[in-house]
Amino acid sequence: IYAGIYDVRVRAVNAVDVSSPWGYAQSTTLSGKIGKPGTPVSLIATTDVVWAINIQWGFPAGSGDTAYTEIEVATTADGMNPLFLANVPYPGVSYQHGPMPAGIRRWYRARLIDKIGNKGDWTGFVEGASNTNANDLIGDSFQEFIESPDGQALLDPIITDPKALAEDILANYDHVDQQWANFGENSAGILQAQKVAADAEKSVAELRTDVVAQFDQQQAAISEKMTAYADASGGSAIYTLKAGIKYGGTNYDAGMSVAVTINGTEVVTRFAVNANQFVVASGSGNNVFSPFIIRNGQVLINQAFIGEGWIENAMIGSFIQSNNFVSGSAGWRLDKSGLFERNAANGAGRVLDSGVLKLTYDGNGTLRIREGLW
Template sequence: FRARLQDRTGNIGDWTGWIKGQSNANADDYLESIGDGFLTDKDGDRLTGDIDTNIEAIIQNALANNATVEHQWAQYGTVRADILIVKTTIAEVDRGLAELRTQVQVQIDDVTAVLEDKLTATIDADGATAIHTLKAGIRINDVFYNAGMSIAVLAETGKPVITRIGFNANQFVLMSGSGDKQYSPFAVINGQVFISDAFIQDASITSAKIANASIGTAKLSDRLSSDNYSPGMQGLSINFRTGEFELNGNSPGQGRRVMTNIRDDYYNGSNQLVLRIGKLR
């Protein structure tokens, strides 16, 4: 692109030189931004945070907020089991809160297994939020291992409304089928995605391995091109419908090559045909 300035009296300046640019095709940059945005919002912070396993402190805090507490527990030596239900409702001049929390927990010495189901609806000066988190965790030697999911709608003041479902786990596995014929068509294991079969209308791929473990069978119905492709100018393009292969330099003016099933053409930096191999016309 290039630009020039025009002042309020109508005087127009000269054009600037051409400036080359392209949209960001690095998926990691987008994923980092999406992840950071999620983690800094209320639903992401709650999903990834540890579950409070201090039952007594939870009860005391609930009673201080005039909450209703249902607590069933049993203990034998260092073994303790708890089921806790806390219902909190707050209605004031400028804010309201309704929250239901269920916690199931068992502890032996320094090992704790816990599940938490928490539903929270709020409206205040900062906006309105509705967040539901379901979490499971195990604490071993003060190290907490956490998995869970969240469903949330955030309508915070001055921000776009966000509707979001989030998952937090080392392994995310989708199962299909029934009986003894169940299988997983989709899974995410330690950050790597595995897909059995996919139909994709449009895809941007930074790096791909075809027929080499990453993609066993690839059906490409139209075109494969580099992210900087511009017809006759730069980048690479393979048109699967016409059988045409076009190879350009990484910037305009470096020459190019166009190959079809009947000939191979070479162009210089001035876009002049300098060599043709195969059928002349």
């Protein structure tokens, strides 16, 4: 309790809700806390969480009467116009702000509110950011994908054996049309299968077409599958197209999927490709080229315009420069030779730095400072 003079009164209420007059006790002085609630300690906001920012804090001594921690968030370092973010019930010491895109920066502060509504002082603002590590972001996204229904549909190995494929389809579908050609151990077939079902809990419709061929030990197959599913919690719509061969005793798959699924309360729309090479072709006639290729895990881009980027490591072939660079006049340029040219705004001067010699010129082009080796 807080130190102070306390007054207590009491009354009786009978069975028909009639009240007696109030009876008053003498004022009583009690010792206890003095002043307002304390301030959260060690407030931090992390930078290593994917798609979110974790906020953590501690409690000062004597804060056992805390009701909750109030958190505010601002979009600038000066903390202007902060917004209410959350009330975290005591004794909680963390809050996750998200989901949000990668690379988002925010500033947070916190204060304590006790059980009778007294408010403590705010902490200072602390900065946090959502993770920008490419490995973490890709790993999290891919893990989510492979655990999803469309990920499993795309990455499940395609059946290239004609006999095994026919047995699998006949065991799992209501209606199957087949066409086969056979010559000894060699065979080729087309199978079209349908399945529809509806009951008190769910509805599902599935249509697939498979083409398969085998010559001696070599096998090849293409499978196209469409699945629509709905139940009380949502549903999914998944389309997959997969191709595969068995060559030299080893299976090789490629495919794509287009899907809309529900992950918790989030609706996920996704286009996915499984292949060693992903090629975008452009042009026509004899003028066909590729501006973009993914080959064996490496992304190859001929030309790109990027509004904002986070780059952990970079290798520059010839030079890097600002988009307003004019030698001796505006912008900056770093050449692979090591020469770095910086031009001041409004033609106020420029600096040339070769790594061993630095030259500073004024706006009239007069050399003012030379330092280094010459």
